[in-house]
Amino acid sequence: MSVADVDGDGRPDLLAGNCWFKHTGGKQFQPTKIADVGGLIFAGKFKPGKVPQIVIAPGDGVGPLRWYECAGDPLKPADWVGHDLLDRNVIHGHSLQLADINGDGHLDIFCAEMAKWTESKKEPDNPGATAWIFYGDGQGHFTKTEFCVGQGWHENARGRS
Numbered sequence: 001m002s003v004a005d006v007d008g009d010g011r012p013d014l015l016a017g018n019c020w021f022k023h024t025g026g027k028q029f030q031p032t033k034i035a036d037v038g039g040l041i042f043a044g045k046f047k048p049g050k051v052p053q054i055v056i057a058p059g060d061g062v063g064p065l066r067w068y069e070c071a072g073d074p075l076k077p078a079d080w081v082g083h084d085l086l087d088r089n090v091i092h093g094h095s096l097q098l099a100d101i102n103g104d105g106h107l108d109i110f111c112a113e114m115a116k117w118t119e120s121k122k123e124p125d126n127p128g129a130t131a132w133i134f135y136g137d138g139q140g141h142f143t144k145t146e147f148c149v150g151q152g153w154h155e156n157a158r159g160r161s
Contacts, residue, residue, distance in 0.1 A: 004043035047140035106138035115152025
């Protein structure tokens with residue numbers, strides 16, 4: 001789960017799974033589905049626009065790593081358009097973070113896979129576990145780099161204000 005002002009109304013909204021939840025007052029939230037597959041989810045500005053973009057990676061499972069932009073009304077699920085960051089699925093992508101990693105003023109994406117999740121096995125479940133950095137250019141384009149291969153990552157996190 002994470003927090004962002006998705007619709008630009010000045011109030012924090014919640015993001016969880018494959019949805020964002022508009023804060024409608026008090027303890028009330030209205031869900032809007034962004035994607036078919038959920039997991040780790042964060043919002044940030046990968047390109048100019050009124051609405052922040054949202055990136056989703058699978059957590060306990062296998063699925064796509066995508067960033068989504070709103071092509072209209074952020075309260076309409078059909079207006080969220082997904083863009084693949086990889087040409088393959090992420091396997092147990094337990095690490096996802098957004099930051100300006102290279103200090104160029106543009107938001108970047110870090111995503112990494114787990115190597116081992118079966119305690120009864122000595123060898124890794126995913127020996128080719130990969131960690132990536134996607135360097136953003138501020139216009140919605142990313143340069144993919146393989147940061148590390150063969151080392152598992154699990155719930156790497158950093159604080160965000």
